[in-house]
Amino acid sequence: IAGITQAPTSQILAAGRRMTLRCTQDMRHNAMYWYRQDLGLGLRLIHYSNTAGTTGKGEVPDGYSVSRANTDDFPLTLASAVPSQTSVYFCASSEVVTDTQYFGPGTRLTVL
Amino acid sequence: DQQVKQNSPSLSVQEGRISILNCDYTNSMFDYFLWYKKYPAEGPTFLISISSIKDKNEDGRFTVFLNKSAKHLSLHIVPSQPGDSAVYFCAASGNTGNQFYFGTGTSLTVIP
Numbered sequence: 001i002a003g004i005t006q007a008p009t010s011q012i013l014a015a016g017r018r019m020t021l022r023c024t025q026d027m028r029h030n031a032m033y034w035y036r037q038d039l040g041l042g043l044r045l046i047h048y049s050n051t052a053g054t055t056g057k058g059e060v061p062d063g064y065s066v067s068r069a070n071t072d073d074f075p076l077t078l079a080s081a082v083p084s085q086t087s088v089y090f091c092a093s094s095e096v097v098t099d100t101q102y103f104g105p106g107t108r109l110t111v112l
Numbered sequence: 113d114q115q116v117k118q119n120s121p122s123l124s125v126q127e128g129r130i131s132i133l134n135c136d137y138t139n140s141m142f143d144y145f146l147w148y149k150k151y152p153a154e155g156p157t158f159l160i161s162i163s164s165i166k167d168k169n170e171d172g173r174f175t176v177f178l179n180k181s182a183k184h185l186s187l188h189i190v191p192s193q194p195g196d197s198a199v200y201f202c203a204a205s206g207n208t209g210n211q212f213y214f215g216t217g218t219s220l221t222v223i224p
Contacts, residue, residue: 004155033211035214040121040216041216042114042116042118042201042214042215042216042217043156043201043203043214044214045211045212048211058211059211090155090156092155098144098205100146100158100161101158101212102158103148103155103156103157104155105153105154105155106153106154106155
């Protein structure tokens with residue numbers, strides 16, 4: 001059982017470019033989340049989805065968009081990357097929205 | 113404003129001794145709390161949880177204590193082992209919310 005997979009593992013991106021981080025879970029969890037981890041700031045929620053077809057904004061949504069076309073996939077898109085979006089991005093899922101979350105291995109993104 | 117705080121960025125403990133990691137929160141509506149453990153280059157993994165109807169939850173070497181009046185929780189690891197060396201995050205959620213709020217993490221080093 002893979003759990004949650006994220007791709008790519010790492011990426012260096014020029015500022016202004018568009019980038020989509022992929023996240024797939026095989027646990028049939030209803031809820032999925034995107035976090036960014038920055039030194040001294042912990043994990044901050046970017047966007048979430050309670051169930052397929054719905055999305056919501058977290059603490060730091062600006063500059064990011066998400067979609068949830070099906071249960072398994074929850075891609076995160078940076079329409080025009082900026083250096084402040086350099087971070088480690090974690091995708092997570094949970095059976096329901098307030099249940100224990102299970103995290104993917106992360107994507108390390110550097111925007112130059 | 114950080115609703116969940118871990119005021120100790122790092123902690124060093126001798127192998128076999130007790131590790132105590134602390135977490136404070138500001139929102140009295142939080143009623144479910146979790147601890148996650150994170151190794152470098154991996155996603156956080158769930159460790160232990162506690163709901164506000166309890167003041168203690170134990171799982172093997174790990175015990176979480178909740179003091180609702182002080183808005184404080186702590187994670188005790190006894191006895192500490194070198195493999196426990198990791199970053200520990202506490203997280204909290206309320207029954208009316210859609211998200212968990214994470215602390216900034218405490219890096220635990222267990223010295224052999």
